Amino acid sequence: MIHRALNICSTYESLAIEFENIRQIGFHNGYSKSFIDTRIGTGLTKFLNPSITNTSVNMEEEKTKMYIEVPYTGATTKPFTKQLARISQKLRPDLDVRFYAKPPPPVQIHFNTKDPVPKHLQSNVVYSVKCAHCDDFYVGETERQIIRRLWEHGAPKSLFQSNIISLDETNNNLNKENNNNQTQNTQIRKMGQHLHKTMRQRATPYPTSENRTEATIRKSRRTTANNQSTTTSSLNNSGSAISRHTIETNHTIDWEHFKLVWQDGNHHKLLTKESLVIQAYQPQLNRTTHSSPMYIFPEGLPQTLIPNPQTNQ
Template sequence: MNGDDATKMEGFFSVHQNEIVFESFGGSLNSKMNGDDETEHNGVAMDAPLASIIADVFMTNLETTLMDDLINAGVCEWHRYVDDTFIEDGDKLEFLDVLITRSTGYQLFETTIYRKPTYADLLTNYHSYVSMQYKNGGIITMVNRALIICSTYTSLAAEFNEIRRIGLLNGYTSSFIDTIIGIKLSQYRKKNNDVIQSPQSGPDVKKRMYVEIPFIENATKEFRNKITHLCNKLRLDLDIQFFMKPSPAVQMLYQTKDPTNKKMKSDVVYSIKCTQCQHSYIGKTERQCIKRLHEHGAPKSSSQPEQQHPKQQDDNCTHQSNNIVELRRSGRLKNKPTTTITTPSVIKEITFAVQQHQIETRHQMNWDNFRIFMQDNHYYRLLIKESLLIKAYEPELNRTTHSVPLIVFSDGLQKELLPRPFDND
């Protein structure tokens, strides 16, 4: 985008209207930290639907105000994609993991590996309790990247020395690193020198099969050798490739993020129980539970997440509404009387069994202690789980016996094999 394109947005909104737009879209983003509600100011969440639009508006305003200064500073060309820009400094340009250098003596570009200043020189330690495949892969990946990106022998040799330095810092031996460099370099030269051959086909080609097995060091190696031996005797047409799955990392044992509020979870199977007659209901929802509970008849005061500063939010909304600039373009539409059609005979039909139970019996559902006992982001699996639980427990308030046909488990499952939906949390 050049300066002329940036000025197209100038004057689209006034300064005051810009403040209202950003406050409306970016000033009401709430999150939780250590159990407290936090509000984000002057920004948007990562991957938010409006993030790219707001970033583009912000960068357009920045270009409008600073483009003259950039031109005076010697910038002859400017390219931008949303909020990402390319900047050439000292005849060098960084793009992802590639450093592009403009050669002064020749009209050519040289490429080598680029690492950010914050790069910590870390990879899988040689003494880690993981398969040797992972340790080889860490070095092989860096060597292959160097062979593909480095355009000169000088830069390639410098990158190999950098790989040796990083490997030694992480417990790898020089012989281990040099062996991998020699193997990959020979394969690369052979690949470039040999004539490209068409892929083989016919009865002699083995079918490749990938098998993942847990890594328990010697036991895993023994198991792999036995499977390979049996395959060589019984199935000569198979080429089995084994992958060793490492044990869970230590960080998986610790929770680093605040747990999601139960009422804000989605893609769940839930249960609600009556406090007087012990009638129950089992359902599923892809949306947040709080929205589904409102549809069932839950009072919003008891099912809404707590707000720390409701008065302050009301004051902000009142302040914004008082300062909104009139944007109508037609006085005729402004003066036209509004008509609202009201039909007293049209009454909202009660379609939710839980809400109907409350109205008919004047009982109260236990909204605060509803239970979530299954979660699945796959919609059809969610329906199957709901159907299995409904068939097993037969809740009184459910009008249907299943959501989808139970083809595999036509008779359902025993209660012992399913979670108990009516236990207390």
């Protein structure tokens, strides 16, 4: 009731009338006069003091906060930050300087512990290839290794083949020791089971003329299927824009010096970036203007905000 009277009454006369009504109600309910007057005085004090408290809070909020990083050196870090806080409070009382400790960066960040991925083995990229005899170029995207996409475009299989073989040999050398251990364990198991297999009948019969004939037929069928798949892939390559350009103009594509324009692990972002590059630079060998609907940047972006597909590495 006291809080209600303080918030509703707009004049001292009405406030005095409300306090008198509160006293009468308190008397009828068995409260003493001193208790009621004490409660009224407490309510008035709380009503008047918040204005002073809010003013001091606003003055503190006006201070500019500043965060400073201090290297963590152990138990001496905390006393050091307290001393810095006292000095900053004396020199700049208008600033709220706060210190936080952070360990120094590890030494490993200054050394590259992983081998860089070769350019032709990178994935999730927007790439470009240029004609070696004219200024025409092509822009595409792939989520696989870029060398495989270039092979599908018609690049020779020998392109970067030596680098791929060397990587395979490195992996084989790393796994050679594990393979040797597995081979030794297998030989030990076979020696233990050899006595139980001496009387077993041979499961696979010895090769005869009929078996040799069937094997020859199966081998010829596999060869025919491989030739058909090779022919199909060559037909698909001949239908691509790059292959059509080489056939019509008798030009060659500079496969070895392809460019990496952009890279993104998100499929939709990768398609959007490819579309932005095509829309900005309009490569002559691209048949389409975009790979996905351009809900974002429907009018494209200026060339100053997009990597150049002919100069990027």
